[in-house]
Every structure is written in C-alpha cells, then in structure tokens.
Amino acid sequence: MVRVFRYIYGILTVLLVILFVLTGLLSPSALSSPLYTIIYAAYALFTLTSAFFIPGIHRKLLHVLIAFLILGVAAEKTFNERRFISLGTGGTYMIPLRSDTLEFELIAFSTDREQAGGGREVHYESNVLVNRQDTVRISVNHPYRYGNYRFYQSSYRTLTAYTVISDRDTLRLFEGQSAELNDLPFTLQGFDRILKRAAIRYNGILIYVPAGKRTPFMDSELTLLPGRSETGTVLECVEVRGQALLLSVALLTLLALAGSVFIRK
Amino acid sequence: MEYILLLITFCLYAVSFAAGLFNRRQLSLFAAYLGLILHLVLLVWRSVTAQHPPFTSMYETLILLTALMQLKFLFFQRHRNARILNVQKALLLIFLAVPVFLPAELRAVHPVMPALNNAWMYVHVPAYLLGYVALFSGLIHALLRFYPVKNIFDYDKQMDTDIALAMVFMSAGLITGAIWGQVSWGNYWSWDPKETWALINILVLSLYFHKKDRIIQSMIIIVTVMTVLFTYFGVSFLMSGLHSY
Numbered sequence: 345m346v347r348v349f350r351y352i353y354g355i356l357t358v359l360l361v362i363l364f365v366l367t368g369l370l371s372p373s374a375l376s377s378p379l380y381t382i383i384y385a386a387y388a389l390f391t392l393t394s395a396f397f398i399p400g401i402h403r404k405l406l407h408v409l410i411a412f413l414i415l416g417v418a419a420e421k422t423f424n425e426r427r428f429i430s431l432g433t434g435g436t437y438m439i440p441l442r443s444d445t446l447e448f449e450l451i452a453f454s455t456d457r458e459q460a461g462g463g464r465e466v467h468y469e470s471n472v473l474v475n476r477q478d479t480v481r482i483s484v485n486h487p488y489r490y491g492n493y494r495f496y497q498s499s500y501r502t503l504t505a506y507t508v509i510s511d512r513d514t515l516r517l518f519e520g521q522s523a524e525l526n527d528l529p530f531t532l533q534g535f536d537r538i539l540k541r542a543a544i545r546y547n548g549i550l551i552y553v554p555a556g557k558r559t560p561f562m563d564s565e566l567t568l569l570p571g572r573s574e575t576g577t578v579l580e581c582v583e584v585r586g587q588a589l590l591l592s593v594a595l596l597t598l599l600a601l602a603g604s605v606f607i608r609k
Numbered sequence: 610m611e612y613i614l615l616l617i618t619f620c621l622y623a624v625s626f627a628a629g630l631f632n633r634r635q636l637s638l639f640a641a642y643l644g645l646i647l648h649l650v651l652l653v654w655r656s657v658t659a660q661h662p663p664f665t666s667m668y669e670t671l672i673l674l675t676a677l678m679q680l681k682f683l684f685f686q687r688h689r690n691a692r693i694l695n696v697q698k699a700l701l702l703i704f705l706a707v708p709v710f711l712p713a714e715l716r717a718v719h720p721v722m723p724a725l726n727n728a729w730m731y732v733h734v735p736a737y738l739l740g741y742v743a744l745f746s747g748l749i750h751a752l753l754r755f756y757p758v759k760n761i762f763d764y765d766k767q768m769d770t771d772i773a774l775a776m777v778f779m780s781a782g783l784i785t786g787a788i789w790g791q792v793s794w795g796n797y798w799s800w801d802p803k804e805t806w807a808l809i810n811i812l813v814l815s816l817y818f819h820k821k822d823r824i825i826q827s828m829i830i831i832v833t834v835m836t837v838l839f840t841y842f843g844v845s846f847l848m849s850g851l852h853s854y
Contacts, residue, residue, distance in 0.1 A: 350819050357812050364812075368805045375800040403818060409780065410815055416787070417808065420798040424791075485727045485793045494795045582795030590791065594784050601780045 384418035432518030503576035626698035729789035740778030747771035751827035806840035
C-alpha cells in the first residue's frame with residue numbers, strides 16, 4: 345500500500361512538473377485558469393491524503409508542506425482581488441469599493457532615474473488626494489491602506505488628455521476620470537482608438553461621442569478632442585482577504601518543513 | 610580594482626584546482642585559503658561601493674554564492690579524498706567563471722530597484738543562496754555516485770544532510786518570497802516564471818525523500834540542479850517577469 349502511494353505520488357509529481365514546464369513556456373496565463381486550479385487542488389488533496397499512509401513523521405510533514413504550497417498557489421485569487429487604475433494629473437477618479445466609494449485626485453507623479461548607465465528608474469511615487477481630505481504618498485513597497493484595500497504603486501504609463509467642450513463648460517480629463525459638466529456628473533469611461541470614439545457616462549446615461557465631432561445630447565452639444573500625452577501613474581488596487589490566515593499557514597508550513605527534515609525515525 | 614580582485618581570486622582557485630590535479634596538496638590548500646580571503650575582500654569591496662549587500666543582481670549573488678560554497682567546502686565539509694576535492698574546486702571554478710565573463714554593464718553598480726528596496730530581501734535571497742550551496746554540495750556526492758570513490762557509502766549521510774538542508778532553505782526562500790510579495794505588492798503568487806520554476810525545483814527535490822535507491826536519488830539531485838540552473842540563469846535571460854534583474 346505504501347509503495348503504491350509512493351509510486352503514484354512520484355508519477356503525479358513528474359506529470360505536474362511537466363505540466364508546469366510546458367504551460368509556463370507556451371501559455372503562462374493558463375497556469376491560473378480554473379482547469380489548472382482543479383488540477384492543483386486534486387494533487388494537493390492526494391498529497392495530503394497520502395501523508396496518512398506513508399510511514400515516518402518527516403515524510404508526513406513533507407507531504408503536508410507540499411500540499412499547503414500547491415493549495416496556496418491555487419487559492420491566490422480567492423484571497424486577493426485586484427484591479428489596475430490609471431490616473432493622470434488633476435481631475436477626480438471615483439473608485440468603487442465593496443461598501444464604499446473612494447475619490448482619488450492625482451496631485452503629482454514623480455520618478456527618479458539614475459544618472460548614468462541605462463537611466464533606469466530608481467524610485468517613483470504618486471501623491472494622491474483621497475476624498476478631498478488626506479494627501480497620501482504611494483510608492484513601491486509603501487502602499488496606501490484603506491480598510492481591507494491596498495493601493496500599490498504598480499507602474500506608470502503614457503496617458504492621453506482629452507478636452508470635452510460643451511456650450512457652458514470645458515473639461516480636461518483622462519480615461520476613467522470623473523467631473524461635473526454643466527453641473528451634471530460626467531465620467532470619461534474610455535476611448536476606443538480604432539473606432540475613434542469615447543464612451544461617456546453623462547448624468548447616468550452611457551453615450552458614445554466621436555472624436556472631433558459635435559454630438560448633441562440633452563439640451564447641449566458635446567465635442568471631444570484628444571490632446572497631448574503625459575505620464576500618468578498606474579496603481580494596483582487589491583482587496584486582501586484573510587491576511588492573518590495566509591501568514592499563519594505560511595509560517596506553519598515552514599515549521600512543518602523544518603520538522604520534516606530534522607526529525608529522525 | 611574590483612574586477613582585478615575577481616580575476617586574482619579566480620586565478621587562485623584555478624591554481625588550487627590544478628595543484629589538486631597534480632597531487633600538490635599543500636599548494637592547493639594554500640591557494641584555496643588565499644583565494645577565499647581575497648574573495649571575502651571582494652564581497653566587502655562590492656558592498657561598500659554599491660552601498661548595499663551583494664543581493665541585487667546576478668553578478669552580486671554569484672560572487673556571494675561562490676564564497677559561501679568555498680566556506681562550506683573548506684570549513685564545514687573537509688574531505689581527504691582527492692577526487693571529491695577536485696570536483697569541489699571544478700564546480701567552484703565553473704560558477705565563478707560566470708561573473709568573470711559577464712559584460713561590464715551587468716557587473717556595474719546600479720542603485721537598488723524600487724521593488725527590491727525591502728527588508729524581506731535580506732531573508733529571501735540569503736535563504737535561497739544557502740539552499741543552493743547545500744544543493745550543489747549534494748550534487749558533488751551525486752556525481753561521484755556514477756564515478757565512485759573508495760567508500761562512497763560513507764558519504765551517504767552527508768548527501769542526505771545536504772539535500773535536507775537544501776529543501777529547508779529553498780522552501781523557506783519560496784515562502785518568504787511569497788510573504789514579501791503579499792506585503793509589498795498585495796500578491797503572494799503571480800505565476801511569474803521565476804516563481805513557477807522555484808516551485809518546480811521544490812517538487813522535483815521532494816522526490817529525493819521518496820526513493821531509497823541511491824542511484825535514483827543521485828539522478829534526482831542532478832535533475833534538480835538542472836532546473837535550478839534554468840531558474841537562476843535561464844529565466845533571467847530568456848523570460849521577462851518581476852524577477853528580471
């Protein structure tokens with residue numbers, strides 16, 4: 345019986361390794377797909393079950409370690425839900441959370457580059473006004489914490505500023521930004537570069553405005569003009585669930601590992 | 610100056626290896642100890658010049674890794690058998706040859722990247738380096754299994770200990786890397802190529818503990834070393850991801 349479990353574990357492990365290698369080389373994004381998650385869970389379950397049958401406390405603990413590691417990588421999406429937010433300087437971004445909405449305004453984005461060599465960045469950070477009250481500094485390894493949410497400095501990219509002109513107002517916005525146009529809520533949701541039109545939510549209604557053309561809407565006319573590009577920041581918003589559980593499992597796994605190799609029969 | 614130090618260290622290790630091949634034990638040992646002293650000076654020099662410990666690039670980790678290997682071979686694993694000593698020195702030379710022949714741009718001092726500016730780097734990277742030292746130490750015994758020395762079985766316990774330590778430290782490196790990712794980026798696992806291959810290393814190495822046949826165990830060690838080398842070099846040069854630096 346023990347020999348059967350050992351052989352099956354060996355075969356399954358080799359198959360899993362081959363799967364990792366081939367998928368990692370050919371289609372890395374598939375590693376986090378639902379089908380692969382099922383495979384990981386099945387392997388982890390077998391590894392954990394076989395721990396009961398395999399002799400030797402150190403082998404049992406090793407199986408526990410491997411099972412926890414595989415379950416951990418399979419469950420990452422369960423514990424962390426994430427999205428990316430691009431912000432340009434000025435203007436307001438409304439960020440819907442689970443039971444709240446945050447208002448972000450990017451005051452400044454700065455990047456330091458090394459003087460010599462390839463000129464790669466050595467530091468970059470965003471100064472953000474949150475809910476028109478608190479100014480926070482978000483940089484790599486120093487996220488902004490709001491309840492269960494963390495806002496990380498992910499990267500930066502080039503954003504295009506758009507000018508929206510109505511008969512009474514003119515706005516300068518980036519994609520995703522919100523403001524008030526003619527005293528009504530206005531959000532530039534996105535710009536389709538192929539169809540050359542913007543998706544706008546104006547007073548709760550979704551409309552499409554072609555670039556450079558006057559578009560009548562309600563009792564006004566809107567014109568949207570793409571402007572110059574500038575560097576905007578990219579933040580990653582992560583909702584962390586069960587952080588204490590994660591850390592406890594990680595440390596227990598490490599202890600199990602140390603026990604597995606230092607306990608002798 | 611730093612490169613000159615590196616070259617002299619490399620030459621001293623080469624002299625030690627050559628002297629060992631010709632059975633000049635005293636000269637071999639002298640060159641090895643002198644090389645180690647210069648190697649440690651090189652590490653200190655690099656740390657002072659760069660203003661951070663040698664953890665942040667392939668060049669830095671390689672010179673640290675080879676220093677740790679030499680420390681282990683000279684002080685924690687003294688062998689009398691000439692063949693084992695020669696294989697140790699050959700392995701050291703091969704690894705030290707890589708930083709010697711790296712382009713100057715990859716050897717240059719760069720400020721620490723924002724992503725690496727974290728206390729967990731001082732746990733995660735050393736854990737892996739210690740794991741690799743133990744693994745390469747076990748590799749020597751694995752290779753000699755196919756080209757045996759007298760009383761090879763006397764070294765079985767040493768091989769078990771080395772692989773056990775490799776498993777502990779590499780797993781600790783994996784877990785601390787995940788904790789670092791969660792703390793810094795809210796993401797303890799992102800299927801980055803380096804992370805995927807680190808997991809592959811652990812899985813392959815785990816098979817060692819399920820086999821009693823020493824030949825098969827030796828083959829498992831050799832395969833694990835191949836996957837580790839791909840993780841260390843192949844992923845950095847051939848694949849892009851969070852760990853591409």
